[in-house]
Amino acid sequence: MKNIKSQLIILVLVFLSSLQLxxxxxxxxxxxxxxxxxxPQELGVDAKKLSMAVEFAKSNEYTGVHDLRIAILxxxxxxxxxxISGPTKKRGGPAGMIIKDGYIIARWGDLNRVDMTFSVTxxxxxxxxxxxxxxxxxxxxNDHVDQYVWDGTFEGEHNSxxxxxxxxxxxxxxxxxxxxxxxxxxxxxxxxxxDDWKYRELKEPGTNFKYNDVRVNVLAYSLLQVWxxxxxxxxxxxxxxxxxxxxxxxxxxxxxSWVNVDGIKMQSVSGGGHxxxxxxxxxxxxxxxxxxxxxxxxxxxxxxxSEKWVEMVQQPSNANESYGYMxxxxxxxxxxxxxxxxxxxxxGFGGNYIVVDEKHDLxxxxxxxxxxxxxxxxxxxxxxxx
Numbered sequence: 001m002k003n004i005k006s007q008l009i010i011l012v013l014v015f016l017s018s019l020q021l022x023x024x025x026x027x028x029x030x031x032x033x034x035x036x037x038x039x040p041q042e043l044g045v046d047a048k049k050l051s052m053a054v055e056f057a058k059s060n061e062y063t064g065v066h067d068l069r070i071a072i073l074x075x076x077x078x079x080x081x082x083x084i085s086g087p088t089k090k091r092g093g094p095a096g097m098i099i100k101d102g103y104i105i106a107r108w109g110d111l112n113r114v115d116m117t118f119s120v121t122x123x124x125x126x127x128x129x130x131x132x133x134x135x136x137x138x139x140x141x142n143d144h145v146d147q148y149v150w151d152g153t154f155e156g157e158h159n160s161x162x163x164x165x166x167x168x169x170x171x172x173x174x175x176x177x178x179x180x181x182x183x184x185x186x187x188x189x190x191x192x193x194x195d196d197w198k199y200r201e202l203k204e205p206g207t208n209f210k211y212n213d214v215r216v217n218v219l220a221y222s223l224l225q226v227w228x229x230x231x232x233x234x235x236x237x238x239x240x241x242x243x244x245x246x247x248x249x250x251x252x253x254x255x256x257s258w259v260n261v262d263g264i265k266m267q268s269v270s271g272g273g274h275x276x277x278x279x280x281x282x283x284x285x286x287x288x289x290x291x292x293x294x295x296x297x298x299x300x301x302x303x304x305x306s307e308k309w310v311e312m313v314q315q316p317s318n319a320n321e322s323y324g325y326m327x328x329x330x331x332x333x334x335x336x337x338x339x340x341x342x343x344x345x346x347x348g349f350g351g352n353y354i355v356v357d358e359k360h361d362l363x364x365x366x367x368x369x370x371x372x373x374x375x376x377x378x379x380x381x382x383x384x385x386x
Contacts, residue, residue: 086277118348
């Protein structure tokens, strides 16, 4: 019996060693800007077709003004009480990176410039939820959030039925006011007026998808209550520092979103930038984050976020086949024809994208690409791989 146990232990150790060696064979960029470049030909990519994709991204720039404060106010003018409540920043021009097998095979624009990234922030926020699940701070995504946040945020027959799962896939229909912002004032229907929006019939959590930043900010606030320390600090310590990200990225909330946690004043960050705030970050740091998800949460042999979570974010919700846990999926109404339906991506206002394609071991980061042209750009890149 002892011999059998010894043999099993040896087999387990050999298996773990094999996994570590396998991860070491995959390329991971060191900290800083010394990310290794490989020519497309070296990795079996059609250089001419790839060049067409890059030129397409450069020549189809987002048409909004560079002063994002103005772009935001114009873009969300339909919202009845919309105002800028957090920091904004003038944007740069088109920029991007294409990563194949971990190596840079194409790049354009200023890769180190820090820009707003709007709703790409949601995919970073989702990761903080995944880390809370990994660490046991959240037991199950199907737990009701009022079991963790008992300050009245989830009071009432409707809100008390909301789970973490509902918040993560934007099907909660949470009803209320957070930091002075009513949920119904965010992206209201084009038809009707304030009374129609304010007194609408609430949808059962999990049954109706509604893209809504107030409810996303409720998730951020709830995670702050769970972690009991600022979410940017959690992200920095557990993900951004280990993947070698720069020190230049920031994550902001609103002037009104400071809260008391254990007697310490902390800012509850926003999950987007359409009222200002959100993640401000460089293209290079985006690419590292995308590569982490391409590698299923593992960075050079260290599992930073569980592989299970990386799989969970890619599961389509019942309310919207095109949406997982704050990552968009290439399925349903948003499917890009001619592109593997296994890809998934983070997306933000103004044409900010992180695209993850496991089939081709590929990450595409593109900034300020005219949103209607995103699918064509991705298709051009995929065509260069095949």
